[in-house]
Amino acid sequence: MEWLKKLSNAIDYIEKNLDGEICYEEAAKIACCSTYYFGRMFSYVAGISLSEYIRRRRMTQAAFEIQNTDRKVLEVALKYGYTSPTSFNRAFQNVHGISPISAKAKGCILNAYPPIKFSVNIIGGNVMPYRVEEKEAMRLVGIRMPLTMDMEENKRSVPHFWENTLKSRQFANICNLSTRLPMSILGATVCQNDEIYYYIAAATDQPVPEGMVEYQIPKATWVVFENNGLFKTSVQDIFKRFLTEWLPFSGYAYAELPDVEVYPISKEINRSGYCEVWIAVKKEKENETHGISN
Numbered sequence: 281m282e283w284l285k286k287l288s289n290a291i292d293y294i295e296k297n298l299d300g301e302i303c304y305e306e307a308a309k310i311a312c313c314s315t316y317y318f319g320r321m322f323s324y325v326a327g328i329s330l331s332e333y334i335r336r337r338r339m340t341q342a343a344f345e346i347q348n349t350d351r352k353v354l355e356v357a358l359k360y361g362y363t364s365p366t367s368f369n370r371a372f373q374n375v376h377g378i379s380p381i382s383a384k385a386k387g388c389i390l391n392a393y394p395p396i397k398f399s400v401n402i403i404g405g406n407v408m409p410y411r412v413e414e415k416e417a418m419r420l421v422g423i424r425m426p427l428t429m430d431m432e433e434n435k436r437s438v439p440h441f442w443e444n445t446l447k448s449r450q451f452a453n454i455c456n457l458s459t460r461l462p463m464s465i466l467g468a469t470v471c472q473n474d475e476i477y478y479y480i481a482a483a484t485d486q487p488v489p490e491g492m493v494e495y496q497i498p499k500a501t502w503v504v505f506e507n508n509g510l511f512k513t514s515v516q517d518i519f520k521r522f523l524t525e526w527l528p529f530s531g532y533a534y535a536e537l538p539d540v541e542v543y544p545i546s547k548e549i550n551r552s553g554y555c556e557v558w559i560a561v562k563k564e565k566e567n568e569t570h571g572i573s574n
Contacts, residue, residue, distance in 0.1 A: 282533070282564055283311075283312075283527065283528070283533055283534065283564075284398050286312050287325070287398050288398045289310050289311070290308070290311040290318065291395065291396055291397075291398070293306065294307055294333075294334060294337075295337070295395050298334070298337055298338050299338075299341070299359050299360055300361075301361070302334060304318070304319070304429075307330075313534070313536060314471060315429070316429065316471045316476055317471070317534065317536050318330075319429055319431055320469075321523055321534070322431075323431035323432065324431075324516075324519050324520045324523050324524075325520070325523050325524055326396055328432070329430055329432045330431075331429075332432070333396065335371055335374075336375055336393040337393060337395065338360045338371075339360075339372050339374075339375035339376065339393075340393045340394075341360065342357075342359075342360050342368075342372065342380070343375075343376060343383055343390045343392070346380055346383045347383060347384065347390075353368075353380040353381060356368075356380070357380075368380065375391055375393075376390045377389075377391070408505060408518075408521060408526060409505065409506040409507075410503055410504060410505045410506070410526070411503075412501065412503050412504070413501070413502050413504060414499070414500075414502075415499065415500060415501075416499050417497060417498050417499045418460070418483045418496070418497045418540075419460070419484065419485065419495075419496050419497075420466060420468060420479055420481040420482070420484075420494060420495045420496075420497065421457050421481055421484050421489075421492055421493070422457070422466070422479050422480050422481025422482060422492055423445065423450055423454070423480055423481070423491070423492055423493070424470075424480070424481075425437070425438075425441045425477065425478050426475065426476065426477055427469070427476040427477060428476070429476075434478070435516065438467075438478050441480070442467070442480065445480050450492075451480075453489060453492075454481060454482050454492075455482070455545050457481075457482040457484040457486055457489075458482035458483065458484060458545060459482075459483075459484045459485055459486055460483040460484055460485060462483060462556075463545070464542045464544060464545060465480065465481075465482060465542075465543045465544070465545055466480070466481050466482060466483065466542060466543070467479065467480055467540070467541035467543065468481060468497075468538045468539065468541070469538055470495055470538045471536075471538075479493075479495060479538075481495070495538075497537060497538055497540075500535060500537055500560040500562075501532075501535070501560065501561055501562060502540075502559065502560055503522070503530075503559050503561050504556055504557070504558050505522065505556065505557045505559070506554070506556055507554070507555050507556065508554050508555075509552060510552045511541075511551055511552060511553075511555060514555075515557055518557045519557070519559075522557075522559055527561075530561070531564055532561035532562065532563060532564060533561065533562055533563070533564045534560075535560035535561050535562045536560075537560035538560075539557070539558070539559050539560075540558040540559075541555060541556075541557055542555060542556040542557070542558060543555050
């Protein structure tokens with residue numbers, strides 16, 4: 281459960297700097313992972329993006345000050361990092377539903393978002409079929425799209441990428457590339473040289489066709505989760521349950537290698553069925569420093 285303590289320490293850093301500069305890289309360093317993986321883990325565990333959490337917390341504190349001090353709205357805006365009154369008004373209204381000026385009135389309704397506290401809870405015992413396997417290096421070949429640091433945006437854009445790919449000739453070409461285990465269509469989230477991509481690819485030893493790219497995943501230990509259901513919702517649920525239910529008790533740490541979704545090769549455009557999610561892990565004691573940089 282060491283990773284939960286590190287994540288909590290990163291949240292403490294954010295809370296102490298709500299009225300100053302919050303460095304995402306520093307928060308990730310405290311959590312002992314890369315900036316991208318910190319944002320990714322936070323999004324799944326907290327249910328909102330890191331940037332949205334910070335915005336809500338700042339606007340919560342701003343509302344307290346507007347109502348309980350004699351500070352002018354512009355002073356409060358500057359304190360919480362907004363040099364433009366327009367952008368502060370927009371952010372405040374998005375959280376509270378009223379303008380900062382209106383918040384000065386007694387009896388108005390505001391929304392308070394308390395700080396997030398991470399803890400392990402006893403929750404319903406829904407089964408999570410899994411196995412832990414050592415796998416050799418995998419060479420992926422396929423197509424890719426860039427991702428952003430906004431996890432919520434990525435959750436929306438990746439399904440569109442799949443939809444477009446399934447309707448294109450590229451999908452059949454990727455299927456034909458599959459010559460190595462797991463002999464499936466793979467979706468992989470890759471952080472490479474500070475850039476983030478989502479791949480739709482196959483494990484292969486064939487040459488890279490024109491218009492495609494390759495990526496080498498090193499030999500690793502993987503926890504493999506089995507699933508049968510709607511691909512989009514079930515795969516996202518697996519990542520959340522991995523972080524909140526499986527990982528804290530497993531004795532493993534997140535290895536920060538590409539997460540791999542394994543789908544059956546089919547000529548039909550299926551959106552549900554059996555699939556697997558592969559997440560690279562390592563023994564928790566090995567994770568004393570930053571994760572692997574791809």
